[in-house]
Amino acid sequence: MSGTVITVTSGKGGVGKTTATANIATALAADGAKVVCIDADIGLRNLDVVLGLENRIVYDIVHVVEGTAKLRQAMIRDKRLPHLFLIPAAQTRDKSAVAPSDMVRICDELREEFDYIMLDSPAGIERGFRNALAPSNKVLIVTNPEVSAVRDADRIIGLVESELKGPPSLIINRIKPEMVKRGDMLSIDDVLDVLAIDLIGIVPEDESILVGSNRGNPVALDEKSRAGQAFRNIARRIKGEQVPFIDLDKNDGFFARLGKLIRPGG
Amino acid sequence: MAVSLNIKGVKEGLLVTVGDGDWSEASRTLLEKLLEKQDFFRGARLVLQLGGRSLGAADLGKLRDNLGDLQINLWTVLSESALTENAAKALGLEVSLPRPQSALPPDLPPISPSEDGSQAILVDHTLRSGKSVRFPGHVIVLGDVNAGAEVVAGGNIIVWGRVRGTVQAGSEGDVTALICALDLAPTQLRIANAIATSPKRRGKPEPEIAKMKDGQIVAERWKPNEKG
Numbered sequence: 001m002s003g004t005v006i007t008v009t010s011g012k013g014g015v016g017k018t019t020a021t022a023n024i025a026t027a028l029a030a031d032g033a034k035v036v037c038i039d040a041d042i043g044l045r046n047l048d049v050v051l052g053l054e055n056r057i058v059y060d061i062v063h064v065v066e067g068t069a070k071l072r073q074a075m076i077r078d079k080r081l082p083h084l085f086l087i088p089a090a091q092t093r094d095k096s097a098v099a100p101s102d103m104v105r106i107c108d109e110l111r112e113e114f115d116y117i118m119l120d121s122p123a124g125i126e127r128g129f130r131n132a133l134a135p136s137n138k139v140l141i142v143t144n145p146e147v148s149a150v151r152d153a154d155r156i157i158g159l160v161e162s163e164l165k166g167p168p169s170l171i172i173n174r175i176k177p178e179m180v181k182r183g184d185m186l187s188i189d190d191v192l193d194v195l196a197i198d199l200i201g202i203v204p205e206d207e208s209i210l211v212g213s214n215r216g217n218p219v220a221l222d223e224k225s226r227a228g229q230a231f232r233n234i235a236r237r238i239k240g241e242q243v244p245f246i247d248l249d250k251n252d253g254f255f256a257r258l259g260k261l262i263r264p265g266g
Numbered sequence: 267m268a269v270s271l272n273i274k275g276v277k278e279g280l281l282v283t284v285g286d287g288d289w290s291e292a293s294r295t296l297l298e299k300l301l302e303k304q305d306f307f308r309g310a311r312l313v314l315q316l317g318g319r320s321l322g323a324a325d326l327g328k329l330r331d332n333l334g335d336l337q338i339n340l341w342t343v344l345s346e347s348a349l350t351e352n353a354a355k356a357l358g359l360e361v362s363l364p365r366p367q368s369a370l371p372p373d374l375p376p377i378s379p380s381e382d383g384s385q386a387i388l389v390d391h392t393l394r395s396g397k398s399v400r401f402p403g404h405v406i407v408l409g410d411v412n413a414g415a416e417v418v419a420g421g422n423i424i425v426w427g428r429v430r431g432t433v434q435a436g437s438e439g440d441v442t443a444l445i446c447a448l449d450l451a452p453t454q455l456r457i458a459n460a461i462a463t464s465p466k467r468r469g470k471p472e473p474e475i476a477k478m479k480d481g482q483i484v485a486e487r488w489k490p491n492e493k494g
Contacts, residue, residue, distance in 0.1 A: 125396075151395050151414050158394030194412060194430075196392065 003034075003111040006118050006238070007136035009160075011152030013123030015144045016173040019209060021120040022050040023220040023228070024140075027235035029084035030221060033115040036075065036085040038106070040132040041122035042097055045089035051078065052216020053086050062090035065102045071109055080221065085114075095127040100134035107135035116238075125159060133160065138238075139168035140200065145175050145186040150194055157197060169200035171234065176205045177248035188248075201234035202246055203227050271295055278363055279311040279341060289321065293329050300336055311341040313363065318346045323353040330357065384421065393417065393431065402438070413453055419443070425450075428471070432456075441478045450474040450485055457483055 008021045021037055029035040038061060039047035048054045056076050059069035064087070071087075078084035087106075090097060103119075110117045121132035133139070139160050143153040153170070160168050172191055179185035192199060206227035212219040219228035220235070226246075233243045269292040270285030284292050300307050312333060330340040343354035343361055351361050385403035392407075395414025399405055404421035415431035417423055423435045425447035434456035436443025441458045449471035451464045457476065462483040473488035 147413075154412050155395035155414060158397055161394075 003114040003117050005107045005111070005135045005137045006116060006140060007121055007132045007138070008118065008140045008142060009121035009129060009132060009156055010123065010142040010149070011125065011156040012143075012149045015142050015149050016171075016203070016209075017123075017142050018046045018050055018120050019213060020140070020142050020171055020173065020203075020231070020234075021118050022047060022213075023218045023231035024235050024238070025084060025116070025118045026051075026078075026081065026218040027220040027232040028116050028118075028238065029078070029081040030232075031235060031239070032083070033239075034083045034113065035116045035118060036087060036110055036114045037118045037120060038087045038103075039089035039120050040098075040103070040128060041120060042089045042128065043091065043094045044122065045091050047120050048076075048086060048088045049216060050213045051086055051218065053078065053088075054216070057088050060088045060090040061106070062093050062097045064106065065098050071106065095122070095131065098131050100130050103131045104135045125155065129156075129159075133163060133165065136165055139165055140171055141168050141195075141197070142171045142173050143191065143195075144173055145180070145188075145191055147186070150186065150191055154195055157195060167197055169198045170195060171201040171203065172199070173203045174205045175202060175248065180248070199245075200237050201230055202248070203230040203234075204246065204248065269295060271299065273299060276313070279313055280307065280338070281313045281315065283315040284317070284319070286317070286319070289319070289325060293325075293332070296329075297332055297336070300333070300338060304336055308337045309339075311339040313342040313344065314340065316343065316345040316347070316350055320347045320349045321345075321353060322349070323356050326350070326353050326359070327357055330359075386421070392427065395431075400437075411447075411452075422446075429455075444475055444477050446473065446475040446488065448473050450476060455483060455485075 008017050010017050025035045025037045037047055039045050042062065048057060053076050059074040061074060063069035064071050064074045074087050075085045076088065078086065107117050119132045119136065122128035141153050141156055143149045157168055172188060175188070176185055180187045188202060204226050206219070206225060208219050208222060208225040209227050212222065219225040220231045222228045230246060236243050269287035271292060272283040274281050282296060284296070326343065333340050341360060342363060343350065343359050345351050345354070354361050386406055387401050387403065389399055389405065389407045389409070392409035393399060393411045393415035395412050397415045400418040402420040405417050405419040405423050407417065407425045407427065410427040411417055411425055411429045411431045411433060413430040418434045418437050420438045421435065421440065422443050423433050423445045427447065428449040429447040429452045431452060432454045433445050433452050435445045436458040439458050443457050445455060445457065451467055451471070455462045455464070455476055457478050460478060460483050474485045475488055476483055476485040
């Protein structure tokens with residue numbers, strides 16, 4: 001067996017990389033895949049919080065790189081899903097504690113056992129990003145429908161392309177259909193017009209994301225959450241299924257919900 | 267271990283690349299593969315690429331005969347091994363591909379900038395944010411110049427696409443330099459030492475040419491039959 005290493009990155013901070021990593025990993029694992037997430041944001045770890053595994057950390061990825069712990073010891077099993085694991089980042093170190101070659105080595109080991117290895121990249125284009133990109137088979141770019149996030153995504157796409165990692169796919173996160181309609185927010189088409197890469201997901205703005213992140217409960221497990229549905233759909237697309245995109249014009253009235261029951265979108 | 271074998275059609279014929287490993291297995295696999303699509307390969311001439319493998323005339327001759335049975339003509343053997351190359355020569359096979367015939371004569375006279383044009387580079391892809399292209403001559407971009415990307419040319423800049431980034435023509439002070447694009451909406455546009463920003467777009471994008479006029483940069487809609 002040889003797993004796929006998926007790097008989630010964005011350039012700009014705060015667009016939802018960690019949320020996307022946690023939710024896509026959760027959705028993949030809930031669907032039966034064996035998944036391990038690696039927090040590559042050494043010094044500013046978050047993924048453990050979003051997954052609700054903060055209090056279980058004993059060893060982290062720097063311990064593994066330095067040989068203080070075995071890879072297996074640093075793997076924390078998720079409290080809900082038996083096939084989901086997390087390798088946390090170190091909080092007290094910085095990006096220079098890990099080299100791209102270390103990440104390649106760790107991922108090669110994990111590929112033997114897991115279907116998907118999801119790497120949560122830090123913001124920026126420096127060492128941490130290089131670490132997260134080095135072992136990657138598939139790159140997911142997360143962006144928001146705003147000019148600065150799209151600009152940074154464009155830069156990142158250029159860097160990914162120059163590393164010959166194959167074409168990255170795009171997740172547009174936190175879109176507000178009513179703002180797009182008013183012309184106050186970039187539309188999906190505006191974003192795709194600039195970035196010109198494949199779209200793999202559209203995630204609507206959803207308050208349940210924040211609540212879920214704070215409580216350590218990824219919304220991908222929440223059947224009622226629209227954002228959760230969007231992340232589940234991304235997971236299915238990663239597995240190669242054809243899933244239609246969400247219809248953003250639908251409001252969440254009774255008929256919309258009825259429609260969703262019949263044809264889940266997102 | 268299976269020997270890697272790659273068959274592809276090239277201009278010269280059928281190119282077969284054989285990796286390292288046991289020769290008898292490799293040749294057997296090759297013949298099996300060719301046999302599978304015998305009708306398709308019949309009459310083809312075959313270029314065999316062998317890397318550093320050493321083969322004698324007996325092995326090569328046997329393969330040639332076997333291929334002959336399939337009506338495939340072993341024509342050329344490419345090898346880095348002197349032994350293999352000599353064996354191929356002894357069998358009367360070619361050991362190198364003919365050099366491609368160039369459409370251009372070998373000794374081109376230097377071009378005259380005033381009559382035949384001047385130096386330019388072609389960028390055949392979109393320039394994404396963070397990319398910078400600098401060239402003392404002209405720059406031609408087949409694709410977009412995205413916001414955050416930059417093109418600096420000593421001469422003209424021609425973009426078959428959208429300009430959203432920063433473009434500077436005539437960077438050495440040439441005030442006759444032009445910038446033209448299918449959709450010209452740069453963050454900033456410079457010609458020689460003059461600087462302009464794009465006015466807010468009105469309506470549909472159309473091809474435009476920016477140039478200096480009376481010390482100011484102006485952008486005009488492109489019209490056929492008019493030199494910039």
